[in-house]
Amino acid sequence: MAKTDPPADHSIPRHIAIIMDGNGRWARARGLPRLAGHRAGTENLRRIIEACVEVGVKYLTIYAFSTENWSRPQDEVQGLMGIFDEVFERELAELHRQGARLNHIGRLEGMRPSLREKVLKGMQITKDNDRLVLSVAFNYGGRDEIVDAIKAIIAAGTPTEQVNAELVSQHLYTAGIPDPDLIIRTSGEQRISNFLLWQAAYAEWIFPETFWPDFGREQLLAAIEQYGQRERRYGKVLES
Ligand code: IPE
Ligand code: IPE
Ligand code: MG
Numbered sequence: 001m002a003k004t005d006p007p008a009d010h011s012i013p014r015h016i017a018i019i020m021d022g023n024g025r026w027a028r029a030r031g032l033p034r035l036a037g038h039r040a041g042t043e044n045l046r047r048i049i050e051a052c053v054e055v056g057v058k059y060l061t062i063y064a065f066s067t068e069n070w071s072r073p074q075d076e077v078q079g080l081m082g083i084f085d086e087v088f089e090r091e092l093a094e095l096h097r098q099g100a101r102l103n104h105i106g107r108l109e110g111m112r113p114s115l116r117e118k119v120l121k122g123m124q125i126t127k128d129n130d131r132l133v134l135s136v137a138f139n140y141g142g143r144d145e146i147v148d149a150i151k152a153i154i155a156a157g158t159p160t161e162q163v164n165a166e167l168v169s170q171h172l173y174t175a176g177i178p179d180p181d182l183i184i185r186t187s188g189e190q191r192i193s194n195f196l197l198w199q200a201a202y203a204e205w206i207f208p209e210t211f212w213p214d215f216g217r218e219q220l221l222a223a224i225e226q227y228g229q230r231e232r233r234y235g236k237v238l239e240s
């Protein structure tokens with residue numbers, strides 16, 4: 001097999017993480033309120049999940065709401081909470097049917113009780129599914145995650161010499177989930193915005209110009225294709 005033609009199992013990322021950005025600009029371009037963009041940005045989710053299951057991606061992590069997003073105008077924050085509530089209600093059965101396991105990363109305690117209960121119920125119902133692990137990053141901040149890990153390690157009385165990268169990984173919200181191979185940020189913005197700071201150490205990044213509500217199956221497959229052509233070096237020199 002030619003070097004430019006990697007084996008299929010290497011060309012499909014095991015874990016894709018997505019910063020779903022551009023809902024507000026999508027709405028503004030149509031003269032609609034920002035919340036209409038957020039609502040539209042939930043309608044493509046099902047197709048993205050389906051496509052991941054179809055091509056054999058095992059882990060999908062989506063950035064839904066950051067710890068910094070609380071500082072948006074209150075009506076947008078409240079509107080978003082209402083939309084998340086609806087989406088969990090609407091999509092749970094379909095997620096279960098697809099064989100996906102729901103996972104949450106972030107601080108659950110910051111969520112309103114009705115939403116928290118839905119997430120916990122969803123995690124319980126789907127806990128034995130193994131086709132895809134869907135992690136929803138909600139009230140998630142990469143720095144908070146590292147701070148929480150440090151606190152847990154100290155609270156456990158861990159001897160200094162036992163602290164290493166593996167131990168830190170095991171104390172993150174993502175414990176048990178492999179690091180992302182590919183991170184996609186839609187809308188043309190090119191920054192990390194406090195997402196998976198630790199886990200992104202060797203991820204490949206792709207920044208499509210498409211606003212999130214217009215990002216569908218074709219765009220996802222195109223990103224996976226592009227990923228398949230990348231050469232991941234991990235600091236080494238590859239043989240020529
Ligand atoms: C991403 O879209 C969704 C959330 C952050 C909840 P934005 O709301 O950030 O959309 P833009 O960046 O303003 O276009
Ligand atoms: C990151 O997008 C958070 C989510 C997509 C949930 P933002 O739109 O909030 O990020 P900044 O403010 O442009 O960095
Ligand atoms: Mg944004």
